Amino acid sequence: MKHPFSIFSFFVAGLWVAVLSAVLPANASVNVTQHHNHDSRDGLYIDPAFTPTNAANLARDTNFTGTITGNVYAQPLYIENGPGGRAMVIAVTESNNVYALDAANGSIIWQRNVGTAITSGLPCGNIIPLGITGTPIVDLASRSLFFDAETTPSAGTFKHLIYSLNVDTGDINAGWPVDVGAVVSGFTSSVQSERGALGIAGGILYVPYGGRFGDCGSYRGRLVGVQMNNPAGVMAWATTATGGGVWGPGGVASEGTNPFVVTGNTFGTGGTWGGGEAVIRFQPGPIFSGSTTDYWAPTNWFTLDQGDTDLGGSGPVLVDVPGATPSQLVVALGKDGNAYLLNRSNLGGVSAPVASLHVSGSSIIQAAATYRTNQGTYVAFRASTSTLAAFHINAGNPPTITTAWSVSQIGRGSPFVTSTDGTNNMIVWVVGSEGDQRLHGYDGDTGAVVYAGGGVNELMIGTRKFNTGIVARGRIYIANDNKVYAFTVPVPALQLTSAVSRKTHGAAGTFDIPLPLSGSPGVECRTGGATGDYTQVFTFTNNVTSGNASVTGGIGSISGMPVFSGNTMTVNLTGVANAQTLTVTLSGVTDEFSQVLPDTPVSVDMLIGDTNGNGVVNATDVAQTKAQVGQPVTSSNFRTDVNASGIINATDVAIVKAHSGGSISAPHARARSSAAIATGH
Ligand SMILES: [Ca+2]
Ligand SMILES: [Ca+2]
Helix, strand or coil, X not given: CCCCCCHHHHHHHHHHHHHXXXXXXXXXXXXXXXXXXXXXXXXXEECCCCCHHHHHCCEECCCCCCXXXXXXXXXXXXXXXXXXXXXXXXXXXXXXXXXXXXXXXXXXXXXXXXXXXXXXXXXXXXXXXECCCCCXXXXXXXXXXXXXEEECCCCXXXXXXXXXXXXXXXXXXXXXXXXXXXXXXXXXXXXXXXXXXXXXXCCEEEEEEECCCCCCCCCECEEEEEECCEEEEEEEEECCCEECCCCCCCCCEECCCCEEEECCCEECCCCCCCCCCXXXXXXXXXXXXCCHHHEEECCCHHHHHHCCCCCCCXXXXXXXXXXXXXXXXXXXXXXXXEEXXXXXXXXXXXXXXXXXXXXXXXXXXXXXXXXXXXXXXEEEEEEECCEXXXXXXXXXXXXXXXEEEEEECCCCCCCEEEECCCCCCCEEEEECCCCCCCEEEEECCCCCXXXXXXXXXXXXXXXXXXXXXXXXXXXXXXXXXXXXXXXXXXXXXXXXXXEEEEEECHHHCEEEEEXXXXXXXXXXXXXXXXXXXXEXXXXXXXXXXXXXXXXXXXXXXXXXXXXXXXXEEEEEXXXXXXXXXXXXXXXXXXXXXXXXXXXXXXXXXXXXXXXXXXXXXXXXXXXXXXXXXXXXXCCCCHHHCCCCCCCCCHHHHHHHHHCCCCECCCCCCCCCCHHHHHHCC
């Protein structure tokens, strides 16, 4: 028969699918609900599609429209099972527009404007218009989307409103928004900004606040907690000193219970620490204990304060380093160019850190990412506007920091990471935001270029500093001013690659008769028991998730629902008559990329006793079966175990003899060729 695929493409697709199915069950959902994907803010996305070869061949999906209105500083989100089962990309803009876009084509599923963005009248700041800046968060259990919007309901009036929307419809949930200035004592909306990503831990939404560019007014670093199921339940913490903004784009990290933030420089302290330049761990609420176990500031915090040398330009990243003492760490990165390691369970107050290293000659003010390979634990960070770098955290007592790699890359985006399985094929991605405006990928262990930015189609416009991309289903989404861009690895077309008729031969194992997809059908020579039962297994290029099968030719019927597992679809048949051609047609088979297979018929010649598969049962089949009597059932002789008992004996010979003279009957008879006979074995 003519093979429908080249050997090469078949081989590559098979490898790719094997990796995919080993890691990601076809029905496992993928969601990016928050900044850098996890509570820890690690920025790690496990996606088996991001092999080095696929990553190198990344290309923008120019059919993805992604048109939105407004400037974008916030990371997009990705939520599956939206309206009609569609996956959605959530994007928010400084024009206070919120969008759910179809993740496949970028069309708008729903959109909502949540109030007039601020364009004038603030005492300082550098984002105009000003609306939604911090990265939103989704609570999947309630399918709620939370964000902070700055609005000006009337000239000279400024509000921070914390919204909760139904993520599937865009409707505002009951009891929201929360007017922060109205419920948080001392909160002055005109001088507080909301740039850090929101967090959720233990049913509480945490929203961080800092000041504006220019540090005007008596703002404070703040963390506001709102009970997700009771928006009237609000608790808030603030630095005791003025300033101390929580403004790093990563915002709030947590280990599931306690929120962590990093603060910036404070003012007028006279040297008495008042919450600035610190990593702070809260009890749920948020409640700050004041204990040295729950905060850390470098011993030179007062000097840093006076130089506007914020510790808090890059949010906390929670990292576990197996074998290190302590092993549960917080990584903080400062404008002083230092990386600090802290003991997550005892931060230490104003004291020396667990470890530190001067890792950059420039201010570090982006969100970092962390990952672990067979080479160890890494933190990737933007060391300057022209350098992306990574350092190692070495297991030890205490753990230590050593530099790993550094590459030249112009821009100000925050890095994020892909891995095919959480350990291997680690790729650090970053956008040259406000720089070359291209996406770049680097080997996580070496910094070697994996993806060099693409060509004409891959050049973006409207990229913003601090921002970062997300990864889902073989795609990278990047939200920029007025447009969300989608990049995709080469996705194999959904194709049926093979079909078999499968039977288990007792203790001898399971044996498949190939059913060629074109040319003469394969011949099923085994009995179907009292009710004519058979099983067919179809294998595809990609993982498949749904679809139907029906008998469209011959006598027999589908039994039960098709079973989908990885890249296979299993169909059970019953009432299948002998000596006929049976055709099963697959319809609506859909893969994990939402590709649908065209209706595909697969035929099989049912002919009990035709052990050599030539379309007739005669003395040759009898002789062939007799010759195997007493032999173990193997892949080369299983056809002669015609009753699939697991042994070849006189019973099989008798069955073949009883069917002798049989052939495929009209009108289902089809011509046989010598090639088909060969593939029938
Ligand atoms: Ca024969
Ligand atoms: Ca047998």
